[in-house]
Amino acid sequence: MAIQPNPVTDPGIDAVDKNVQIKGQRLWVDALTRIIKSKTSLIGLCIILLLIITAIFAPIIATHSTTDQSIVNRYQPPSSEHILGTDELGRDIFSRIVYGTRISIQIGVISVGISLVIGVLLGGLAGYFGRWVDQIIMRIIDIMMAFPSILLAIALVAVLGKSLTNAMIAVGLVGIPQFARIVRATVLSVKETEYIEAARSIGAKHRRILFQHVLPNSLAPIIVQATLGIGTAILDAAGLSFLGLGAQPPTPEWGAMLSDGRAALQTAPWVVAFPGLAIFLVVLGFNLFGDGLRDALDPRLKR
Amino acid sequence: MSALLEVKDIKKHFPIKNDAVFSREKRVLKAVDGISFSVKKGETLGLVGESGCGKSTAGRVMLKLLEPTSGEIYFKGENITNFRGEKLRKLRREMQLIFQDPYASLNPRKSIEKIISEPMKIFNIPREEREKRLDYLLEVVGLSAYHKQRYPHEFSGGQRQRIGIARSLALDPELVICDEPVSALDVSIQAQVINLMEDLQAEFDLTYVFIAHDLSVVHHISDRVAVMYLGELVEIGDAQEVYRDPKHPYTQALLSAVPQVNPNEEKQRIILKGDLPSPQNPPSGCKFHTRCPFAEEICRTSKPSLRKASENGVMAACHFVKEVVEA
Numbered sequence: 001m002a003i004q005p006n007p008v009t010d011p012g013i014d015a016v017d018k019n020v021q022i023k024g025q026r027l028w029v030d031a032l033t034r035i036i037k038s039k040t041s042l043i044g045l046c047i048i049l050l051l052i053i054t055a056i057f058a059p060i061i062a063t064h065s066t067t068d069q070s071i072v073n074r075y076q077p078p079s080s081e082h083i084l085g086t087d088e089l090g091r092d093i094f095s096r097i098v099y100g101t102r103i104s105i106q107i108g109v110i111s112v113g114i115s116l117v118i119g120v121l122l123g124g125l126a127g128y129f130g131r132w133v134d135q136i137i138m139r140i141i142d143i144m145m146a147f148p149s150i151l152l153a154i155a156l157v158a159v160l161g162k163s164l165t166n167a168m169i170a171v172g173l174v175g176i177p178q179f180a181r182i183v184r185a186t187v188l189s190v191k192e193t194e195y196i197e198a199a200r201s202i203g204a205k206h207r208r209i210l211f212q213h214v215l216p217n218s219l220a221p222i223i224v225q226a227t228l229g230i231g232t233a234i235l236d237a238a239g240l241s242f243l244g245l246g247a248q249p250p251t252p253e254w255g256a257m258l259s260d261g262r263a264a265l266q267t268a269p270w271v272v273a274f275p276g277l278a279i280f281l282v283v284l285g286f287n288l289f290g291d292g293l294r295d296a297l298d299p300r301l302k303r
Numbered sequence: 304m305s306a307l308l309e310v311k312d313i314k315k316h317f318p319i320k321n322d323a324v325f326s327r328e329k330r331v332l333k334a335v336d337g338i339s340f341s342v343k344k345g346e347t348l349g350l351v352g353e354s355g356c357g358k359s360t361a362g363r364v365m366l367k368l369l370e371p372t373s374g375e376i377y378f379k380g381e382n383i384t385n386f387r388g389e390k391l392r393k394l395r396r397e398m399q400l401i402f403q404d405p406y407a408s409l410n411p412r413k414s415i416e417k418i419i420s421e422p423m424k425i426f427n428i429p430r431e432e433r434e435k436r437l438d439y440l441l442e443v444v445g446l447s448a449y450h451k452q453r454y455p456h457e458f459s460g461g462q463r464q465r466i467g468i469a470r471s472l473a474l475d476p477e478l479v480i481c482d483e484p485v486s487a488l489d490v491s492i493q494a495q496v497i498n499l500m501e502d503l504q505a506e507f508d509l510t511y512v513f514i515a516h517d518l519s520v521v522h523h524i525s526d527r528v529a530v531m532y533l534g535e536l537v538e539i540g541d542a543q544e545v546y547r548d549p550k551h552p553y554t555q556a557l558l559s560a561v562p563q564v565n566p567n568e569e570k571q572r573i574i575l576k577g578d579l580p581s582p583q584n585p586p587s588g589c590k591f592h593t594r595c596p597f598a599e600e601i602c603r604t605s606k607p608s609l610r611k612a613s614e615n616g617v618m619a620a621c622h623f624v625k626e627v628v629e630a
Contacts, residue, residue, distance in 0.1 A: 194407040201368055202422035202470070203395035216412045 034296040041292020047285025055101040064092035066099045066252045075268040085270040087261060093271065096252035097278050103253050104282060107168055107237040108230035114172025115233075116226055119179025120215065126180065127187030128210050138184070141177045149174045150239055157245040164253070167246035171236045175229055182225050186218035193217075220297040227293055231286030238279050254279050306341035306377070307510050308365060308398075308478055313338055313374030315357075315364050319583065332583050334360040336534035337374070339609075342478070347504070347511040349525030349542060351518060351557070353579060357534040358514045359403075362480045365512065366398055367391055378478070396426060399471035403483040405463035409455040415441075415466055416451040422473040440469040443506065444499060461492035465499065472507060480512045485520060497524060518561045522546050530554045533582055533590045536609060540617025550612040550619035552595050589622065597623060 035041045054061060063083065070090035078085045084093040126137040144152065156170035190196065191214055199209045238255030240246035247253030249260075254275040261271030316331040335357040342348045350358050363369040365376060367386065375384045378398065386394060402408035409418055419440060423433045438448055444465040455463055464484060471479055484500070485493040497520060504511060515521050521528055522542060529539040530553065538551040549555045556573040575594045580586050586593050592602035601622050612619040 194402050194404055195410040197368060198400070198402060198408050198467075198470070199410070199421075201366060201395060201400045202474070203392040203425050204421070205392070205425075208425070212413075213410050217410070 031293070031296040035289075035292050038292050038295065040288050041296070044285045044288025044290070044292060047281060048289055051101055051105065051282055051285065054098055055105050058098050058102055062092075062095035062098045064095040066091065066096045067250045075264060075271070077268070078270055084274045085268070087257070087271045088264060088268075091250075093257070093274055096257060097254070097274060099252045100254045100257070100275070100278065101282075103164070103247065103251065104234050104237075104279075107164075107171070108234045108286075110168045111172040111175060111233040111237065112226050112229045114169065115175030115179050115229060116222070118173075119176045120183050120222060122176065123180035123183030124187055124210055124215055124218075127184035128191055128206070128214060134184070137180070141180045144174075145177045150236060153236055153240055154243065154245060157240060162245045162248070164241075164247040164251065167237050167240045170240065171233050174236065175233060178229065179222070179225055182221050183215075183218060186221050187214055190214050190217045221294075224290055224294040224297060227286055228290035231283040231290070234286075235279065235283050307344040307379060308512070309341040309377040310365060311339050311375045311377070313361070313364055313376065314372045315360050315369060316372045330583060333534050333585060334582060335364060335371075336582075336585070338529075338531070338534070338536045339374075340529055340536065340539055342510055342512055344477070344510055345508065346526040347513055347524055349521035349528040350512060350514045350531065351516060351521050351528060352531035353516060353557075355579060355582070356531045357582070358516075358531055359482050361531070362400070362482050362512060362514050366400055366480055367394070368400070396474045397476050398478040398480070399474070399476040401464075401467055401471050401479060401481040401484045404487050405460050405467055406455075406487070408467055409463055411455055413454070414451065415446075415453050415455070415458075418455070418466060419469045419473055422470060426474060436473065440472060443503065444469045444472075445495075459492075460488050461496060464488060464492075464496050468496075468499070468503070472503065475507065476509070478510045478512070480514070482514050483516065484513075486515065486517060493520065500524070518557060522561075530557065533580065533585055535590060536618075536620065537591065538612075538617065538619040539609070540613065540619075541615050544613060544615055544617055548613075550617060550624045551591075551621050552597055553591050554619075589620070 035045060068091065070086075073082075073086050073090035074088050076082050076086040076090070082092050082094065084097065087093055087096075122137050122141070126134040147155075153167075153170040153174045156173060157166050160166040160169060196209060196213055199213045204213075237246055238253070238258070241253045241255030242259040244256075244259060247256045249256065257275040258272050258279075261268070261275070264271055313335060314333070314337050315335040316333050319330045319332055338361060340348070350361065352358050360369065364371045367376070367383065371384065375382055377383065378394065383391075383394060413421075416437060420433050420437050423436060428436070437451070441448055441450065446462065446465055446469070450458075450462075455466070458466065464487075468484075481500070485496050488496060500511070501524065503509060511524070513521060513524055525542040527540060528542045528545050530537050530545075530551065532553050538545060538549065538554045545554065546558060549558050552573075556575050559571065559573045573596065577594050580590070580593055586603075588604050589595070589598070589602040589607050592598040595602065599622075605622070607620045607622045609618040609620045610624060611617075612624045
């Protein structure tokens, strides 16, 4: 005997149809509206977009080669020929900064990628399984956090050998604790929800619960941390390059440019001023945007 | 008919974290403190009691979502108390849970299609069969096929509960434990969902353990009721009989609180004094003696056990219920 489909239709069914286009993207749509409404995060977003555009169209924007030297033209102040002046080898600083955005974005994305993958995995495992797994992972994280991050990065590069790739790896590893802690905290709260219990009650395995139910619902703080982390990573990598442990000459990396120019700080301040300004601007952009994103994704602020 | 599910003296005690770091004293919260009953195939057992009496905990222990502190659980005659890992996972196919809060029990990042097919995916049911079953389930719970791609936040509470019900039926279980499935819904929607659940019981040959604090709902849907107080059973028996002639003073007080349909009918309302005692520090003897209007000395010192209180097998745990001796 087959029963009729339930004859009582829910009166809410028609109301649902009006929202067809919204789908599951609501959270992100809301967040974007709130970011655009907030001035500071909009400024951050603009800086990031400018950075990305500069990186993509670097060959068009740059006025000179980044490596061509001209001893005659060394330490030229900003002029119409060299907008931001030249460095001690007569290279055009503007072009080097423009190409440097490519390297900075690369550093930001790759290092944060490393910390994100490892950090989310460790934090997720610690938060989800708890008990001794949590204890072991979080104590290791505590040890990592006990070192000043730049010092730990220097130590790692010293072990790995100095190169831009190794600097990115070092900065990535140093960023792991931040991610692990944030993810662990979020997972702890998400795993207590009823839909996680529902997943357990339908016989889902741990891997499925963690990757399909817990982590997708812990995304918002991870994204915020990633955005803020890119700024920090660029800054850390610039620090390493400044110490000569990151990008090697003649790579137009901002930190390395600072380092090269510091000898002439008194006579040709533009050599260090402009790469420094570039670092400042980019880190500021990511921080403003990250802060805005954190506010925008905070469910408690929903109006 | 044989018992589909039987629990024997199950207890669930939660340890309470101590503030003092070096204190050795261990306190426990006795959420469920020794309950035994059985559920026959095809019947509906209503489990009632006030908030915090351990109903939901009992339900989760039966499903082994929580490990019992002690006691035994039998499902289809098999002792499942110590089932773990893969064995327990296989068992999940046959026993399912419907949740109280339809807003919290659906993963907000998954579409309805994914939510309902997930159990089938976990148990490796082929794709075609999954899709067929999905359409069928949507139809029987009163949703349309075009709802598949939607996300939970687009639905009303009643619709979400239908989605939750469809999910729990995806694997064609035998036993469904309903943890206050309608208490979060509007009264008008409650009736729809209750009717739906009754239809589904007939269609899928389901056995329900229906946990609720709403006595009228339980009366309507249950064949038998079990009344809990502070983690213990105080009365269990045929629903009609318990509602007509409650034996235990607690059941009497509970039922006297149900609103009457006939305004002319005289009814004596029994008002209980005081609050529910803390399950961390339950009263001695009969746990109900602190609030019982009939309590005497014996209730403070000695704990009554469930005894047969009527010809039809209603059991009550009270010193002053006359035991019916079988001839």
